[in-house]
Amino acid sequence: MQVPITELNARMVRFRDRLDRTCPDWEVAAITEKINLYYFTGTIQDGLLLVPRNSDAIFWVRKSWERAIKESQFPDIRPMASYRDAASATGPIKNPVHLELDFVSIAQYGRMQKHFSFTGPIGVDAHVAAVRSVKSPYEIALMEKAGKIHRHVLEDLVPDLLTDGIDEVSLASALYAVMVREGHQGIIRFGMFNEMLLGQIGFGMSSVNPICVDTPGGISGMCPAVPMAGCRERKLAKGDLVVVDIGCGFEGYQTDKTMTYMFGEAIPDDAICVHEQCVAVQDEVAALLRPGAIPSEIYTNVMNGLGPEFKKGFMGYRNNTVKFLGHGIGLWIDETPVIAQGFNEPLQERMVFAVEPKKGIEDVGLVGIENTFMVTPDGGRSLTGTHRGLMPVF
Known part of the structure; x- marks a missing residue:
């Protein structure tokens, strides 16, 4: 190693x-x-x-x-x-x-x-x-292993963990055990001294509860002293949207992925429509992740192409929004460059980004998607799978 x-x-x-x-x-x-x-x-x-x-x-x-x-x-x-x-x-x-x-x-x-x-x-x-932003083939190989674990757990194994009445903390605990068993390194790292075990896991409106992290999603947390891991009192029920936004690490290198699940029955059609628009934004950004592209221009052009109604609360919920569409990732979850204004240096091949267009919806929660992409001459290549989210668990 x-x-x-x-x-x-x-x-x-x-x-x-x-x-x-x-x-x-x-x-x-x-x-x-x-x-x-x-x-x-x-x-x-x-x-x-x-x-x-x-x-x-x-x-x-x-x-x-x-x-x-x-x-x-x-x-x-x-x-x-x-x-x-x-x-x-x-x-x-x-x-x-x-x-x-x-x-x-x-x-x-x-x-x-x-x-x-x-x-x-x-x-x-x-x-x-x-x-650090330009990964070597050695680093990409490790991120591909992390992405393979990530995809398998979130797309193949999580549905079996979703049972009627389970609370957010119990789901997070069960998911952590599965992640480590499948090869996750047991911790994810952020810049500025922060570390977590997994990420943000929430049912319904818990997924947009405001938090101190610069992210479009949220979490209820266990208590004011421990604002993470979920809420023991929030239990899964029929009709809930489940949001799992977590990192996966392998030998230090991490990927970031968000999967959403509809438990028991589908969420409202208008929320599904918003989710599909978020997925379309992900696809648009990913296609632009080519050497020579300017992150700030990607951000501006994509945002300018969105309708005014859709942009209300986009990348968050109500006024708790963030001003980016994706972020660099590697040894930290939150690396540079960022798909946002102010990042004007051209992209280089083998840079890696987590692209995460999301939007909070009243009485539903956070819809949208996130996957990790490597910059290639043909556009971003996903390291974490291609599922479109809103997986039905009926």
Whole structure:
């Protein structure tokens, strides 16, 4: 399960090349966020990856150096008790250092600055994200495995879990067990320190309950202290719409998929019509996922083609809407670029996006769909199946 050394070397080369092109005066980059460390070194340990411009990178590990050596093929892994050890070996950094400003705390920055004596810092987050956004064939293979598990569970196995009177938490628990049994890594990861076991699972209007996450859907949650996993009191009944919006991970790499189910009987015809319109939007966006396409232009053109009535509450419910149609995905569920305004760099082959057009409907819940697509010259290729949603479970 080790990340191959050829893969690690290629990632570092791309990272250095990007800094050379965009930051011609850079001297050293310092990486500390655990998923970025995994991306560049192949292990998640408490440490500091120093990438000097004119010498080889060194991964300084506080804990556990022994595990890092066992798990990683990174060529230079050294133990440290604190940043003092790394600074003593490398010397002071005279120019501003490139740091992950989204993740380095003020206290951590102070400790680093104390020992390395650098000025600055300058943000490196966007550069790491840009390198990570284009997946290698190795990464695509892992995402394809995640997508295969995802499709099988949501399309083939979930219907058997839907029984009259089951509550949302019990469904989430049963689904988690099935996902892990089928190969899910047991956790999904988001940027900005967030992790979850699965995602959003809800019956009817629970699926549009407002939450703190920037997503078109929602969830009731167990209580104010734990606003996730579903509601114990909300039980499945005939006529309910069931929404399962979850991630699936395999060896770190994730796909995102939403499936909807009609339990006992069909939802109203007008809601089915809205769902079909959402599926058509997904298909339109997916067809545009080609190298050279501009994400912001995809967003603007697709949104401009929607009718004013349909756009009311689109990508959410009532006023709780989001301003995107899809998002990058990989080691995090929420990567860049995003199919939204402000993302103006051309798409590249093997970028991967979760496309999720959805809309909340009064007294029904969240209709719509989500699948994960890889950018190809022929348009987006789904990694998570092609089912159109609203699966009947009668």
